[in-house]
Amino acid sequence: MPKQTFFNLTEDKKSRILDAAIAELGSKPFEKVSVAEIIEKADIPRGSFYQYFEDLKDLYRYVLQVTGEEKMCYMQHVMGQMADWDVFKIIRELYLAGLKFAAENPRLAAVGNYYFREDLSLKLEIFPDMEDRGREFFEAILAKGRERGEIDPDVDIPMASFILYNLTYDITDYFFGKTGVSDGLLSHQEDYLKLADKMLYIIEVGLRNRKKEPSRD
Amino acid sequence: MPKQTFFNLTEDKKSRILDAAIAELGSKPFEKVSVAEIIEKADIPRGSFYQYFEDLKDLYRYVLQVTGEEKMCYMQHVMGQMADWDVFKIIRELYLAGLKFAAENPRLAAVGNYYFREDLSLKLEIFPDMEDRGREFFEAILAKGRERGEIDPDVDIPMASFILYNLTYDITDYFFGKTGVSDGLLSHQEDYLKLADKMLYIIEVGLRNRKKEPSRD
DNA sequence: TTATTGTATGACACCAGTGTCACATTGTCA
DNA sequence: TGACAATGTGACACTGGTGTCATACAATAA
Numbered sequence: 001m002p003k004q005t006f007f008n009l010t011e012d013k014k015s016r017i018l019d020a021a022i023a024e025l026g027s028k029p030f031e032k033v034s035v036a037e038i039i040e041k042a043d044i045p046r047g048s049f050y051q052y053f054e055d056l057k058d059l060y061r062y063v064l065q066v067t068g069e070e071k072m073c074y075m076q077h078v079m080g081q082m083a084d085w086d087v088f089k090i091i092r093e094l095y096l097a098g099l100k101f102a103a104e105n106p107r108l109a110a111v112g113n114y115y116f117r118e119d120l121s122l123k124l125e126i127f128p129d130m131e132d133r134g135r136e137f138f139e140a141i142l143a144k145g146r147e148r149g150e151i152d153p154d155v156d157i158p159m160a161s162f163i164l165y166n167l168t169y170d171i172t173d174y175f176f177g178k179t180g181v182s183d184g185l186l187s188h189q190e191d192y193l194k195l196a197d198k199m200l201y202i203i204e205v206g207l208r209n210r211k212k213e214p215s216r217d
Numbered sequence: 218m219p220k221q222t223f224f225n226l227t228e229d230k231k232s233r234i235l236d237a238a239i240a241e242l243g244s245k246p247f248e249k250v251s252v253a254e255i256i257e258k259a260d261i262p263r264g265s266f267y268q269y270f271e272d273l274k275d276l277y278r279y280v281l282q283v284t285g286e287e288k289m290c291y292m293q294h295v296m297g298q299m300a301d302w303d304v305f306k307i308i309r310e311l312y313l314a315g316l317k318f319a320a321e322n323p324r325l326a327a328v329g330n331y332y333f334r335e336d337l338s339l340k341l342e343i344f345p346d347m348e349d350r351g352r353e354f355f356e357a358i359l360a361k362g363r364e365r366g367e368i369d370p371d372v373d374i375p376m377a378s379f380i381l382y383n384l385t386y387d388i389t390d391y392f393f394g395k396t397g398v399s400d401g402l403l404s405h406q407e408d409y410l411k412l413a414d415k416m417l418y419i420i421e422v423g424l425r426n427r428k429k430e431p432s433r434d
Numbered sequence: 435t436t437a438t439t440g441t442a443t444g445a446c447a448c449c450a451g452t453g454t455c456a457c458a459t460t461g462t463c464a
Numbered sequence: 465t466g467a468c469a470a471t472g473t474g475a476c477a478c479t480g481g482t483g484t485c486a487t488a489c490a491a492t493a494a
Contacts, residue, residue, distance in 0.1 A: 034450080034451065036451070046453090047453095050452095055453080
């Protein structure tokens with residue numbers, strides 16, 4: 001956690017620092033990000049940085065937390081009303097909301113994507129406790145879907161949620177091209193929503209309980 | 218490419234160096250690997266290292282090439298006879314062969330897996346030309362499958378090969394746990410072959426041409 | 435033996451980064 | 465005004481890495 005000193009700062013200064021950090025942490029793996037770059041971009045002296053944060057990891061953790069909350073907040077409206085939907089509709093809406101979030105907040109999404117690809121040892125250093133909440137989330141959804149008979153009972157739930165969880169990030173990479181934040185990600189919104197749909201369709205057909213539901217053809 | 222000096226070395230020394238490099242490059246992302254560690258493990262002086270290689274990247278490139286060839290060689294027998302197989306059998310055999318290779322050569326596989334997760338900018342620095350041969354490979358296979366009517370014509374081939382390609386690495390991570398090379402990967406051979414099968418089954422059902430093939434239920 | 439060529443070696447200059455510390459500045463309250 | 469607390473600041477010591485270079489050694493050909 002940042003020190004109290006940081007929270008006492010003016011909004012302007014705080015957001016300058018956050019902006020700089022997000023820009024750096026969303027443009028390269030953590031190992032390559034340096035305090036030097038961030039303070040230069042934020043235009044604060046080195047000493048101050050250490051007045052605000054324990055070290056870079058402290059800031060990283062904070063940025064991740066903030067961007068994570070932002071995303072959760074964004075997805076709230078989807079999560080709110082999904083209780084009675086078909087599993088596949090839930091998954092689809094989650095994907096689309098996630099992609100839309102990435103499109104509208106490419107810089108934040110980039111931070112998350114880089115984090116996801118980090119070394120496990122680093123991840124654990126940043127968040128020693130919680131890990132793979134995303135996968136657990138999908139697991140819960142799929143489990144419920146199975147209870148309702150919407151999912152083929154032969155499907156291995158942990159495996160399927162693993163696939164879905166990983167593909168979330170894979171597909172974002174696919175669009176981001178990982179060439180640095182986004183060269184007009186928004187402009188291709190149509191394209192990638194369509195593509196995500198195609199992808200999910202493949203998975204859906206693979207997971208659906210064909211003994212109960214009629215097949216789509 | 219390593220310098221001639223390296224190739225003139227005794228087999229023993231060469232393999233000591235290669236072993237050390239593989240151990241390091243398969244245990245952490247490239248940014249964290251240092252010449253210091255490798256020369257210590259290989260027990261050669263610093264000066265010698267630079268007598269053999271331009272720098273760490275030079276060695277990395279070489280290791281990647283060697284391990285890649287090793288894998289290709291291993292998969293040769295699968296690739297040789299797959300011409301007349303059903304696409305899904307081809308994919309399945311490729312996956313199984315890949316996983317078996319990883320099980321039998323966990324250290325080599327680990328190097329490849331870390332490489333796959335590297336930053337695009339680093340990848341391009343290592344291999345400026347060839348990139349994503351793996352994806353192209355899947356693409357060719359799927360394209361052929363479609364020609365033969367085995368694959369749903371609505372399936373987006375680049376997207377599907379993207380999924381298959383990425384899952385190759387995802388699934389290896391899933392078993393390796395990325396906790397460092399392998400805690401008895403071989404002992405779970407049964408488990409993971411079974412699990413890979415389940416995964417492929419999901420994908421297969423999703424891709425198969427249901428207008429032509431009877432559904433499996 | 436003596437050049438010559440190829441190899442081995444580790445001290446070293448250099449660099450990029452970190453975290454700290456003594457000192458400067460500002461604000462507030464008695 | 466003075467004094468105390470909070471904050472700002474950048475020079476600096478330190479660390480862990482890189483790539484080089486002068487020098488030592490070995491093998492071989494003249």
